[in-house]
Structures are given as structure tokens and as C-alpha cells.
Amino acid sequence: MKDPAPIVFVVDDDASVREAIRNLLASVSLRAETFGSTREFLSAQRSQSPACLVLDVRLPDVSGLEFQRELAIGGIEIPIVFITGHGDIPMSVQAMKAGAVQFLTKPFRGQELLDAIQEAIAKDRAAWERRAQTAEVRARHDSLTPREKEVMNLVVAGLLNKQIAAELGASELTIKTHRGRVMEKMQADSVAALVRMAEKLKSSAVRE
Amino acid sequence: MPSASSPAKHVPLAVHFGLAVAMVSAALGLTILLRNSVSITGYIFFYAAVVAASWYGGRWPGVLAVVLSTLAVEYYFMPPLHSFGVRREFLPLFIEFAASSLVISWFSSWRKEAEAALTRARSELQIRVEERTAELRQTNQQLVAEIAERQRAEEAYREAQAELARVGRMSALGTLAASISHEVNQPLAAVVTNADACSMWLASDPPNLEEVRAAVDSIAREGTRASDVIRRIRAMFTKAGSEMASVEINDLIGEVAGLMQDEISKNAVELHLELRDGLPATIADRVQLQQVIVNLVQNGIEAMTAVEDRPRRLIIRSDVTPAGEILVAVSDSGIGIEAKDQKRIFNAFFTTKAQGMGMGLSISHSIIEAHGGRLWASSNGVHGATLQFTLAAHSSTAS
Numbered sequence: 095m096k097d098p099a100p101i102v103f104v105v106d107d108d109a110s111v112r113e114a115i116r117n118l119l120a121s122v123s124l125r126a127e128t129f130g131s132t133r134e135f136l137s138a139q140r141s142q143s144p145a146c147l148v149l150d151v152r153l154p155d156v157s158g159l160e161f162q163r164e165l166a167i168g169g170i171e172i173p174i175v176f177i178t179g180h181g182d183i184p185m186s187v188q189a190m191k192a193g194a195v196q197f198l199t200k201p202f203r204g205q206e207l208l209d210a211i212q213e214a215i216a217k218d219r220a221a222w223e224r225r226a227q228t229a230e231v232r233a234r235h236d237s238l239t240p241r242e243k244e245v246m247n248l249v250v251a252g253l254l255n256k257q258i259a260a261e262l263g264a265s266e267l268t269i270k271t272h273r274g275r276v277m278e279k280m281q282a283d284s285v286a287a288l289v290r291m292a293e294k295l296k297s298s299a300v301r302e
Numbered sequence: 303m304p305s306a307s308s309p310a311k312h313v314p315l316a317v318h319f320g321l322a323v324a325m326v327s328a329a330l331g332l333t334i335l336l337r338n339s340v341s342i343t344g345y346i347f348f349y350a351a352v353v354a355a356s357w358y359g360g361r362w363p364g365v366l367a368v369v370l371s372t373l374a375v376e377y378y379f380m381p382p383l384h385s386f387g388v389r390r391e392f393l394p395l396f397i398e399f400a401a402s403s404l405v406i407s408w409f410s411s412w413r414k415e416a417e418a419a420l421t422r423a424r425s426e427l428q429i430r431v432e433e434r435t436a437e438l439r440q441t442n443q444q445l446v447a448e449i450a451e452r453q454r455a456e457e458a459y460r461e462a463q464a465e466l467a468r469v470g471r472m473s474a475l476g477t478l479a480a481s482i483s484h485e486v487n488q489p490l491a492a493v494v495t496n497a498d499a500c501s502m503w504l505a506s507d508p509p510n511l512e513e514v515r516a517a518v519d520s521i522a523r524e525g526t527r528a529s530d531v532i533r534r535i536r537a538m539f540t541k542a543g544s545e546m547a548s549v550e551i552n553d554l555i556g557e558v559a560g561l562m563q564d565e566i567s568k569n570a571v572e573l574h575l576e577l578r579d580g581l582p583a584t585i586a587d588r589v590q591l592q593q594v595i596v597n598l599v600q601n602g603i604e605a606m607t608a609v610e611d612r613p614r615r616l617i618i619r620s621d622v623t624p625a626g627e628i629l630v631a632v633s634d635s636g637i638g639i640e641a642k643d644q645k646r647i648f649n650a651f652f653t654t655k656a657q658g659m660g661m662g663l664s665i666s667h668s669i670i671e672a673h674g675g676r677l678w679a680s681s682n683g684v685h686g687a688t689l690q691f692t693l694a695a696h697s698s699t700a701s
Contacts (some may be wrong), residue, residue, distance in 0.1 A: 110492040110520065111491050114520065115495055117517055118495050118499040120499075120513070121506070122502060179485075179488050204494070
């Protein structure tokens with residue numbers, strides 16, 4: 095699995111703040127894409143790489159906190175670093191509870207922002223890897239025949255070959271062959287590994 | 303027996319009858335004794351006895367006195383003497399005596415009863431008057447208590463209202479402060495971020511001077527922008543929504559005096575208006591100018607709250623300066639302004655008062671300056687201070 099360069103999205107209605115942040119990120123060789131509103135950000139093409147969002151609280155179309163909620167509802171997972179010109183404690187508590195990485199009050203020091211951005215990117219990279227693994231497992235699962243999928247479900251449910259054979263009305267030898275192919279296609283070296291993969295598939299299915 | 307014997311409520315009836323007997327006996331004795339020595343017409347002592355018995359004893363002792371007198375007269379003085387027979391020629395005399403003594407008795411006891419009834423009525427009346435007076439006194443006390451309670455409630459209500467207005471002002475200011483700080487923090491964020499980027503570019507090897515120059519330019523630009531924001535806010539405060547029209551200052555002072563009447567009397571302040579007749583009009587924003595005068599009056603009242611040893615006197619004076627400008631002066635007999643504070647009192651958030659925000663005079667100063675006038679403070683010598691402002695006269699409407 096290759097590791098693409100991370101990207102920082104900046105949404106702030108103030109052009110000079112956007113440019114200053116872009117400049118700061120460039121000075122530490124971080125790629126940035128800036129937007130004047132949440133709409134612009136949503137309509138932009140997002141590349142498949144670890145990312146984070148630097149989000150102003152006060153925006154012309156929708157407040158940053160509101161947008162954080164919208165993203166969560168839309169199932170868009172991206173770590174958020176809030177910046178605000180006039181923040182108060184309840185506001186920052188709300189943002190942090192909803193999963194924000196950091197809540198910075200303008201004017202903030204460059205290093206504070208960079209630290210928060212690094213933390214957010216690390217968080218997204220972990221999530222990104224998790225998603226990539228899930229996608230891989232799903233691809234393998236998709237390569238199974240319907241019969242093999244049935245066998246896999248019963249195996250992870252803890253049934254023995256004999257029981258599975260009885261359940262599916264086939265000979266124990268046939269089940270043994272199916273089972274060998276499932277383990278091979280899923281690249282599982284033990285039943286425990288297969289169970290973990292099944293869990294991963296299930297939880298990602300639930301999320302979708 | 304009915305209430306006829308009421309004058310002697312505590313004296314038994316027997317005593318009254320005894321009195322009647324004693325009176326008649328005394329009359330008989332006196333008549334016999336004095337008949338030969340003094341010339342006595344008729345039976346005056348018997349009449350007196352009947353009157354006395356009827357008066358003091360009431361109706362029935364009176365009747366007894368009449369009967370006894372009649373018998374005594376008949377027995378002792380009507381021929382044939384010492385017998386109960388009456389000669390024919392003395393019969394009219396005897397009847398006259400009996401009838402007249404009966405009439406006297408009746409009249410006397412009637413008078414007595416009437417008088418007793420009157421006395422009784424008087425005392426009853428007096429009791430009733432006293433009761434009523436007591437009731438009235440109690441009602442009056444209740445009223446006084448209710449009035450005091452009502453005054454307290456009104457005071458509390460007014461204080462609550464003032465507090466509400468203050469909180470309202472504070473929250474409006476809070477909102478304003480939030481928006482100002484947002485406006486100013488925006489360019490400041492850009493300045494600080496650019497400065498930090500600068501350090502980074504300088505620290506890289508080799509230093510990227512082109513990026514450094516761009517960031518420094520940006521810092522200068524954003525610094526100017528921050529000061530623009532502040533200038534804009536100041537302008538908003540002094541000019542916003544300004545509606546310039548011809549204003550009669552004396553009318554405006556009268557309005558403010560009316561508006562502040564409550565505040566003035568609540569603080570036991572005497573207000574004197576010394577308004578110059580025929581003052582020229584000025585071109586001004588009426589509402590803002592009214593706000594200035596209210597602020598100055600409020601300031602004067604607050605400067606006198608601690609004054610107890612002299613009248614709290616507030617004078618609003620209008621005049622024309624030698625240069626033809628309109629002058630409004632508000633003088634108080636309060637604590638005065640120290641020389642070192644005479645300029646500082648116009649700074650925002652400067653206050654010498656425990657409960658002041660320090661905004662009133664600062665805002666007033668800005669308003670008067672925006673009108674091209676001047677507002678200044680001076681000391682009154684012994685007590686108090688004068689705050690006064692000048693405004694240009696609007697020549698065409700001078701009257």
C-alpha cells in the first residue's frame with residue numbers, strides 16, 4: 095500500500111487568512127487547497143489521500159459547527175481543526191465533543207496550527223488505512239462464489255464441517271474443499287483471522 | 303318599671319320613694335313653721351317638694367309626692383283643719399292645688415326623662431364617635447402602610463427596570479465587542495500566521511527570501527487592514543444613521559428635563575433651567591444631541607449622590623457665545639472633577655463612579671465632535687463641575 099502525500103483543506107471566508115495559512119503550510123512543504131465557503135469545498139474533487147480540514151467557525155453560508163454536523167450526517171470522515179475570530183468556551187466544547195481535533199482562537203501561533211494539522215493528518219491516515227484494508231477485504235470477499243460465502247458465514251459462526259454439511263445438505267468432503275478455497279481467497283491463515291475479516295465487513299456494511 | 307327612673311341607675315327605687323316622703327315632710331314642716339312668721343302665698347314648699355321628688359325620683363316617686371302633698375294640704379290647711387273633709391267653698395282651691403301639683407310633677411319628670419334621654423343619646427353618640435374615630439385611625443394607618451408598601455414596590459420596579467436597561471446595554475455592548483474582536487482578529491490572524499511562515503522560510507536552507515518578502519508585504523497589508531477596521535467602527539459610532547435637521551436647543555433641553563423628571567426627583571435634585579430667549583437653531587442629529595444632554599444630566603445627578611450637606615442643584619443653561627455659537631452648560635453641586643481628570647473623563651471606560659461604565663461622556667464627546675462642536679469640563683470653584691458644549695448656529699433660522 096503506497097502512502098500518498100497528505101493534503102490540508104482550508105475553509106475560511108477571509109482571503110488573507112486563507113493565503114497566510116497556505117503560505118505557512120508551504121513553508122513546511124504541506125499541500126493545501128483553500129476554499130471561501132463550505133459549498134466550494136463540497137463541490138471540489140477530493141483525492142484519495144490522508145487529509146484534514148481547517149475550518150473557520152464564522153462562515154457566510156453555514157456556521158463551521160453546523161457544517162461539522164452535516165459532514166458527520168453525510169458520512170464524510172475528515173478530522174477538523176477549528177479556527178475562530180471570536181470563540182467562547184461552550185462553542186469549543188461543542189466542537190470538541192463532536193470530534194474536532196483542535197479549536198484555535200485567532201490570532202493563533204503558526205506552530206499551534208501545524209501541530210494540530212499533523213495530529214489531524216495522523217488521525218486521518220489511520221482511518222484511511224483502516225478503510226483501505228476494509229476495501230481490500232471486501233474485494234476478496236466479492237471474489238467468493240455464493241456457496242463459498244454461505245460456507246464462510248457458517249464457519250465464522252463457529253460451526254464444525256460436519257454441522258455445516260448437515261446444514262447445507264452436502265457431504266463433509268465437499269464442505270472441506272469449499273472451506274479450503276475460502277481460506278485461500280480471503281488470505282486468512284486461521285479461523286480467527288477470518289472472523290476478524292467478517293467483523294470488518296459487517297461493521298463497514300452497517301456504516302453504509 | 304320602665305326606664306323613667308334611669309337618672310338614678312345605681313340608687314334603689316325605695317330611696318326615691320323615701321326621698322319623696324322626706325321632701326313632702328320637709329315642705330309640711332316648713333309651711334307650718336313659717337306660716338305665721340312670713341307671708342307665704344299658697345303652698346310653695348309643697349310645689350317645690352313635688353318638683354324635687356319628680357326630678358330626682360322620677361315619675362312614680364313624683365306621683366307619691368303629689369298624693370302626700372294633697373293629703374297634707376287637705377289635712378292641715380283646708381278648713382275644717384285636721385280632718386280629711388273639705389268645705390264646699392274650699393273645694394276649687396283644693397282641686398286647683400291637686401291638679402297643678404300633678405301637672406308640675408308630670409312636667410318635671412317629663413323634663414327629667416327628656417334630659418336623661420338626651421344625655422344618654424349624647425353619651426351614645428360620643429361612644430359611637432369614638433368608635434368611628436378609632437376605626438378611621440386604623441384605616442388611616444392601614445392606608446399609610448399601603449402607600450409605603452406601594453412606594454417600595456414602585457421603587458423596586460423602577461430599579462428593576464434600570465437594571466434591565468443596564469443589562470440590555472451590556473449585552474448589546476457584548477455583541478458589539480464580539481463582532482469588533484472578530485473583525486480585528488481576522489487580519490491579526492493573518493499577520494501572526496504570516497510572521498510564523500516568515501520564520502519558517504528564513505529557517506529553511508537556503509532561506510527562501512522571495513517567500514519571506516511576500517509574507518512581510520502581507521503582514522504590512524494586514525496591519526493596515528486592522529487599523530482600517532478600527533477606523534470604520536469609530537466612524538460607525540459617530541456618523542451612523544445620522545439625520546441632520548434644524549434643532550431648537552431650548553426645546554430639546556425642555557424635553558430632556560421632562561424625560562429625566564423621575565430620576566431628578568428620586569435623587570432629590572433641584573433642577574434650574576436658565577434658557578436664553580431667542581436662541582438661534584442649530585443643524586444637528588436630534589436624537590444624538592438629546593442623548594448628549596441626557597448623559598450630561600445623568601452625569602451631574604450621579605456626581606451629587608454623595609452630597610448631603612448642601613442642596614443638590616443642577617443648572618442647565620443655554621446661551622450664545624461672543625463668537626455666535628450656541629452654548630449649553632450643565633452645572634452641578636457635586637463632588638467636582640480633579641484637574642488631572644478634566645480631559646480623561648472623556649476616555650472610553652474611564653469612570654470615577656462605583657457603578658459607571660465610563661461610556662456616557664466618551665460617547666457624548668464623539669457626538670459633539672462629529673457635529674463640529676466642542677465639549678469640555680471645568681470645575682465650579684467650591685463645589686461641583688460644569689460640562690458644556692458649543693455648536694454652530696444655523697444662521698438662516700436665527701430668530
